[in-house]
Amino acid sequence: MYTLLQEDLCNRLSTFLKRIVLLDVLAISLGFVLRAVAGAAAIQVEITWWLVLLTFLLASFLAFSKRRHQLAFPNGPLLYTPGQLDGLIGVISLAIVLTYTLYTIYVHSVLLFTVLFVLYGLSRYRYHIYKMPVSENPSDILLSDRSLLLNTGLWLLSVVILLYRLPWYSW
Secondary structure (H helix, E strand, O other): OHHHHHHHHHHHHHHOHHHOOOHHHHHHHHHHHHHHHHHHHHOOOOOOHHHHHHHHHHHHHHHHHHHHHHOOOOOOOOOOOHHHHHHHHHHHHHHHHHHHHHHHHHOOHHHHHHHHHHHHHHHHHHHHHHHOOOOOOHHHHHHHOHHHHHHHHHHHHHHHHHHHOOOOOOO
8 A cells, every 4th residue: 555655656746746845855755754654564563653753854854955956957947945945954954853862862762872973964964965066966975975874884883782782792
């Protein structure tokens, strides 16, 4: 069922919604949420509202970042101004950090330390959005920036160690 909803959403996005301010990004973000929900259903685990919300926010952040990059390469009518996108990216970044922080406080307080990795990762990605060469694709930023890769790896390692208290790690 989720696959059919996702396919319908993608079809609508490619034909109609991509020409309407905010609905274009909303459709993209909902598509990612549907993928997360379908993935959880496929492996038969319960999905939390925290994961749904963070998936939505992160997908929105990436979509607005992509729209910001597209201003340098206009291909058709522009829906957003640089100021609008900068504001939206800032608000979404703040929402991601606040949501992740609240998640760590209320669900897994042991992960509060990992908020630092989230802050650094978002800040570094935003740095690239505004300072990237005009030929660089924002989708490639995560894979090409060594400090972002290191940050992601350290975040993942920290989460595994803090949640599962691996036996080789001494407390």
